[in-house]
Amino acid sequence: MSQPTLPEKNQRLISLDVFRGITIAGMILVNNPGSWGHIVSPLRHAKWNGCTPTDLVFPFFLFIVGVAMAFSFERRIEAGHSRATLIAQIVRRTIILFLLGLIMYGFPDFRLIGPYILTIAGLALLYADQPVLSLGENSGVRIRKILAGVLLIGAVAYFALDFGHFQETRLRVPGVLQRIAACYLLASIIMLIWRTPGRVIWVLLLLAGYWIAAMGVPAPFGYEAEVTGSPGLLHDWIDVTLLGEHLYRERPDPEGVLSTLPATATVLLGALTGRWLRSSRGKTDKALGLFFAANVALVLGLCMNYGFPINKKIWSSSYVVFTAGLALHFLAMCYWLIDVKGWKRWAWPFVVFGSNAIVVFVASSLVAKMMYRIKLSLPDGGEISLKTWLYEHIFATWAGPLCGSLFFALAYVLLWLLPMIPLYRKRILIKI
Numbered sequence: 001m002s003q004p005t006l007p008e009k010n011q012r013l014i015s016l017d018v019f020r021g022i023t024i025a026g027m028i029l030v031n032n033p034g035s036w037g038h039i040v041s042p043l044r045h046a047k048w049n050g051c052t053p054t055d056l057v058f059p060f061f062l063f064i065v066g067v068a069m070a071f072s073f074e075r076r077i078e079a080g081h082s083r084a085t086l087i088a089q090i091v092r093r094t095i096i097l098f099l100l101g102l103i104m105y106g107f108p109d110f111r112l113i114g115p116y117i118l119t120i121a122g123l124a125l126l127y128a129d130q131p132v133l134s135l136g137e138n139s140g141v142r143i144r145k146i147l148a149g150v151l152l153i154g155a156v157a158y159f160a161l162d163f164g165h166f167q168e169t170r171l172r173v174p175g176v177l178q179r180i181a182a183c184y185l186l187a188s189i190i191m192l193i194w195r196t197p198g199r200v201i202w203v204l205l206l207l208a209g210y211w212i213a214a215m216g217v218p219a220p221f222g223y224e225a226e227v228t229g230s231p232g233l234l235h236d237w238i239d240v241t242l243l244g245e246h247l248y249r250e251r252p253d254p255e256g257v258l259s260t261l262p263a264t265a266t267v268l269l270g271a272l273t274g275r276w277l278r279s280s281r282g283k284t285d286k287a288l289g290l291f292f293a294a295n296v297a298l299v300l301g302l303c304m305n306y307g308f309p310i311n312k313k314i315w316s317s318s319y320v321v322f323t324a325g326l327a328l329h330f331l332a333m334c335y336w337l338i339d340v341k342g343w344k345r346w347a348w349p350f351v352v353f354g355s356n357a358i359v360v361f362v363a364s365s366l367v368a369k370m371m372y373r374i375k376l377s378l379p380d381g382g383e384i385s386l387k388t389w390l391y392e393h394i395f396a397t398w399a400g401p402l403c404g405s406l407f408f409a410l411a412y413v414l415l416w417l418l419p420m421i422p423l424y425r426k427r428i429l430i431k432i
Contacts, residue, residue, distance in 0.1 A: 013071065013277065014344065014351065015334035020064050021350030022330075024357045025413050026057045027176075028364050034391030034408030038401040043409070049309040051322065058176065058312075059266050059323035060330065062183055066270020067331070069184070070278060073191055083192055088132050092123055094185040096432050100358070101177030104365050108373070112169055115159035122151030173246040174239070174255040177362075182260050187267040196275055199268055206265040207317040211308050213258065214316065232314055235259060252314060259315035266315075269324045273331065283340045290332035297325030349417055352424045359423075359430045364416050 033039050042053045076086060099116040106113040125148035126132060129141045136142060159166070190202050219233040232252035239247055239256040247253045273293075277286055301310065301322025310319045337343045353360060371387035378384055384392075395411070396404035423430075 015338040017354040018347040018350045019334050021354030023060045024353050028413050029409050030054045032409050032412045034405035038405040049311050055312040060327050062266040063270035063327040066267040067274035070271045070274025090188045094181045097181035098178050101175040115155040118155035122148045170245045174253050179255040183264045183267045186264045203265045203268050210262045211317045254313045262315045262320050287336045294325050294328030352420045355424045
């Protein structure tokens with residue numbers, strides 16, 4: 001006799017883990033070519049309007065964040081967790097994600113990233129015992145709470161006293177993890193206050209409001225900036241006004257302030273998808289619903305493209321809908337193959353990547369930076385970075401400049417699978 005299946009809400013959605021793992025592998029792939037001067041076309045971002053496979057990686061991850069939020073939030077509420085507890089966890093995760101992004105950009109300048117490391121350590125101690133803001137009755141708890149306070153106050157003082165160094169370095173404040181943190185915070189607030197109809201309304205408001213702001217509101221008179229297209233002027237003006245020179249070298253900053261609003265809509269669309277997957281419908285009906293919604297979003301996004309072109313750099317409203325449609329298709333295919341048909345063997349490497357997604361993304365980025373900084377001496381007395389040496393002597397020599405650059409990136413992805421396997425097998429999940 002076959003064993004009865006558990007309700008979907010009590011099972012881990014393996015297809016979501018696979019989708020997350022594929023997306024993280026894609027992030028590592030596109031961020032680590034052997035040479036930035038030799039990149040195959042699909043691994044390049046669109047210069048302005050348009051969309052390449054590389055332009056799908058980030059919105060896919062934000063979409064996945066939303067799907068996961070629907071599962072985790074509702075599961076915790078059903079388990080009896082208070083909204084105050086949820087809010088405390090949301091704040092902790094938001095701060096840590098944002099600071100990890102700054103650490104990635106500032107590494108290995110430990111003078112620069114010292115306050116961020118101290119803050120993360122302080123939060124780890126602060127949240128080690130519940131409730132967060134209570135000293136408790138146990139001496140061990142008190143010591144941890146007091147030490148947490150010392151670390152957090154020390155981090156603030158450190159940053160304030162050495163603020164000049166932060167200014168001198170022009171450390172970029174926006175970034176991938178920083179945007180994930182901001183979108184996670186905004187979407188969390190919306191999800192805690194409003195139910196499904198309210199979330200749908202917020203998606204519409206964010207997309208419509210952003211369309212009007214980006215296409216209809218000019219930057220202040222007299223503002224000039226070297227940006228690719230006119231809709232980016234307003235974005236750049238806001239970023240420069242708020243962040244000064246702490247921005248990306250190309251403008252407008254692709255993770256700037258204004259475009260974080262439509263990116264939040266991407267997360268909310270993922271959350272609506274997660275709500276659908278947690279429903280009591282049969283698995284086949286859920287898969288068909290995903291495919292249907294994917295096609296609707298794709299057609300709608302392509303139609304919107306005529307009024308507000310698909311554009312990753314400013315995260316246009318049409319880009320949100322179009323990429324959500326592709327994310328729905330991708331998730332639907334994973335769900336059909338894995339959770340409906342039960343074909344799981346092929347996906348095991350991606351489950352491994354997806355189990356510690358943020359960890360492998362941060363670690364791979366830090367190691368890549370070190371590979372640039374480690375210099376090797378050449379016979380003529382010059383120097384070459386370790387990464388360039390590996391690319392030129394191990395890959396480009398037999399595969400050529402272009403294919404060698406691609407094979408280097410693929411090898412780097414496979415390299416990071418190795419340390420993730422023992423973590424997965426031992427069920428060590430490092431959660432942010």
